[in-house]
Structures are given as C-alpha cells and as structure tokens.
Amino acid sequence: MIDFCGIRLEHEVINGSGTFDAIAAQRAFGDELLERFPFSAFVSKTVTLEPRQGNPPPRLWELGAGMINSIGLPNKGLRGYLAEDLPKLSELPVPLIVNVMGSTRDEVAALVRAFGERDEVAALELNLSCPNVKTGLDFGVDPIATAGLVEHVRPLADKPLIVKLTPNAGDPAAVAAAAEGAGADAMSLINTLRGMALHPHTREPWLGGGTGGVSGPAIRPIALAQVAQVASRVRVPIVGMGGVQRGADALDLLDAGATLVAVGTESFREPLCASRIVRELTQLLGEPRLEAPSTVR
C-alpha cells in the first residue's frame, strides 16, 4: 500500500490524463476490466468549464519512438462531465483524480469548487499547459502566474491538489517550487513537449492544430531529468511520467524521486500494459539492489 497525499493506493502505477478512456475500455474489455483494473488510481482527461470541440484533424503523427498529438482537449465541459461521466467513473474500483484546466483564475476556481464538493473525487489535478488569456503564455511557464493561480484556488477545495507541470517552461523546478509555496500538495510531470511535423507532400504543418504534444519513449530522458530536478527542489510527492513502457522505466522515475508513476502513450499500443508494468516493477522492487562498483584505481 502506498500513501499518496493521504490516499491509500494499491501500487505505484496510475494513468496519464487523456491517455486511457476507462468508459470505452469497459465497453471493449467488459466488466472483467473492473475486476483487474490496471491502475491504482484513475486520472480523468482534462475537464474545462465549457465544452470544447478539440482541434481539427489530423490529430496524430506517429514517431519512431512515440507520437505527436494535437487532440486539443475535447471534452463535455463541467456540466456534461458531472451528468454523464462522473457517475460512470465513480464506479471504478480505484480512487478518481479529476484533471481540470482553465484560461483564467476564475474558470479554474469554478472547476475546483465544483469538484471539491463531490465525494466521488479523491483529488484534483491542475493542468498548467493552458494559455492564460491575460498573457497568452501557458500558466505553467511562469512561476509567478502559477503561484497566483494555485493560491487563488487552493482554499476552494478540501482535497489534495496536484499541479501538473509543463516541460515547456524555462525552469520547471522553479515553477514547481512556486506551486509548492502556494499550497500545492503534489506535482505531476511531464506533460507533452511542443513539436511539429510537416505534410510529406504539401510541406504545410501536418497537424490540424499546427503544432502538437510529443509523448512516448522519445521524451523519457527529459522526463527523468525534470523529475530529478523537481524532486531536488520540492518536498511534496511527485507523479513521474513520460515514455514509461516497462517496469524498468517506472523504477527509473521512482529512483529519480517520484512516489507514483503514470503510463500514457504506451496504453495506446497495449491498452492493458499497466498491469504488465506493475508486475515488472514489483519484481524489480523485490530484487536486491546491486551496489555500484567501486572505482578501479
């Protein structure tokens, strides 16, 4: 059992927001999925105050080691989520973490207040990869904007608040320290890195959104470096993610300072990979650690 911000979890592996549709998976795999749910907590995809259509197609570009997505966070908005998704997700056998995002402090405040009142929700994750309408820059690239946002919403809910950092910040550890100082209970990282692909013939951007977010094994070393950097600056627990495909990748993030690990892109290739990753990780954690060889003189 793991204690994460006072929430008891069976193991270290959860999902990355937006990469596992638990409702669709239940339709595909049946109720057996609920009996052997692969994650120890379920993180929802990002919910915004108003419904969003998402970006025009094409929305995906496959890379040799991952993908670029320009999904654009389509969702039913707060009212649609509360009416249609929350009742279904609350039946999952694990705690529910709801990921929210807004382009003003007040939008985020409305979401935090609404989900803060719901017993079905164990914790909130605040997605900072969203342009602030005032500055045009993502909230999460600026420690001051991040601290202002977290300070504003922290008192509005009596639940753990996880701040999901963007790797596109100049100094993610400074943003993490600002979020911790403003009252965040945990950090999660990394979100996707901005990337682009060109259409093979027209030479125009391939993705409907122009650019998109790079994820998967390609970003794993960046995730590891940023988790280590953030872990050296904050005391709150960290959810590490970015390119986890195997138990060994999860162990790397734990050793770099994470308390939990999230699996994202790998679930698109192998929907139940998290069960395998938990098995592999459990075995690795049970094995004796090798001592580093002493320097040969």
Ligand SMILES: Cc1cc2nc3c(=O)[nH]c(=O)nc-3n(C[C@H](O)[C@H](O)[C@H](O)COP(=O)(O)O)c2cc1C
């Ligand atoms: C298709 C797709 C959709 C995503 N949607 C969201 C989202 O709604 N909210 C969010 O905070 N992160 C979202 N992410 C980012 C992931 O949760 C995760 O931070 C990132 O992909 C890195 O992990 P990975 O390399 O294991 O995929 C999305 C990623 C992908 C690939």
